[in-house]
Amino acid sequence: MILFIALSLLLALCLVFLYIFFRLGPILTAFVAKVYASCVFTSRRNPASVSQGELALVPFVNVNIDKEARKVTASLGGFFSKTAVYKPGTGCSLLLGSKEEDVTKNCLDKDQFFTTPPQQLRLHAKEQDHVVNLRQLEQAFDYAFHQPKKVNTRAFLVFHHSTLVMEKYAEGFDAQLPQAGWSMCKSVINALVGILVKQGRLDIHAPVNLWPSGDLRNQLTIHQLLQMSSGLGFKEKYLGRTDVTQMLFDSPSVADFVLKKPLKYPPGTFWDYTSGTTNIISFKLREILGASYHNFPYQELFAKTGMHSAEMECDANGLYVGSSFMFASAHDWARFGLLYANDGVWEGERILPEGWVDYSRQPNPAAEMGRYGAHFWLNAGEKDHPEKRFWPSLPNDLYYASGFEGQFVMVIPSHSLLIVRLGQTLRKEDYDMEGVINKVLKAFKD
Known part of the structure; x- marks a missing residue:
């Protein structure tokens, strides 16, 4: 009897293992191939730093990096071989059944859109009219990099009145190295x-x-999609074989995956943060722009703001994965934040329409604690009760782009501050961003 029970348990464990192995294996190997390819070819990092950083928890996946062909193939015990290939201008894409020549045709020469060479943002670190206490700011930077838990901050920058006051980088990273923004791409x-x-x-x-x-x-509108009120039955869960992991790592077309989702709520009535909604917007942009779709971000945004390093990445069908895949240097992520900090104007030229920044940080009434606007996170608080907000000790006019593993581009209009944090904190909740920002605020007197 005991032997029968033991054998039954062993069989059950084997079945569970096989279920997990074959269900999650394709997702895991695709994730490894994509991350390796993007970090090595888009970000131009050493493969060893990637295996010790982003992929330290998956050392059992076999990886082959073909530097000449600029592609990465990953497999798990000889199963689920997945390949990601790099194309200049549109980053790395998973093949996922597509022919390599069909994917690589989406290349573009992004340098053609830039009329001036890359320029580094100038540092202005000095006591400005007694506005900033540099010693206190240095303490804030120290806390940004060194907290009780290991947080792996890679870049931290603070701007005041659009002027770079202080910046710091982890070993192996600098102001010009492209880094993943993940959901900041939204x-x-x-x-x-x-x-x-x-x-x-x-x-x-x-x-x-x-x-x-x-x-x-x-009935859905772009406004509802921007405010994450699509009502579509798409769940934003990352552990396992979920909607978002299937969309990003097991679907040739990220848009087609989401467009098949049924309505769960009437559009505009329920707030539910989902990456799928952004890729519907990207799909609609391609419908509007047609042949100029791939050029558009470079011609109308990156070139005009000097974001030379910026590179949005496509799925196998050539659609920009607007929910998740974009790389840019710390200085270029800062340039993006400065555009919003200056009401959509860059060096005298209006890039965004008048009132667009205010619209973007207008809370969705359905979002709890006024946490979300139009593809920007907010700290607005509940209507009529602004003290009930996500970060109670921080200003309620703070708004920010946010990404997986603790990527932040934060604007605080009331203090004329822009703060950029890039890193690799596996759980964003482990990073005390509220504490960091409070220390930064204490260093400024206005």
């Missing part, structure tokens, strides 16, 4: 939408009309 999609609005080519309150005639999902 805020970049916000900018692209704003530019099309300024050009008169997009009405954010008009129905998107992406489904067959008569489908209730056609």
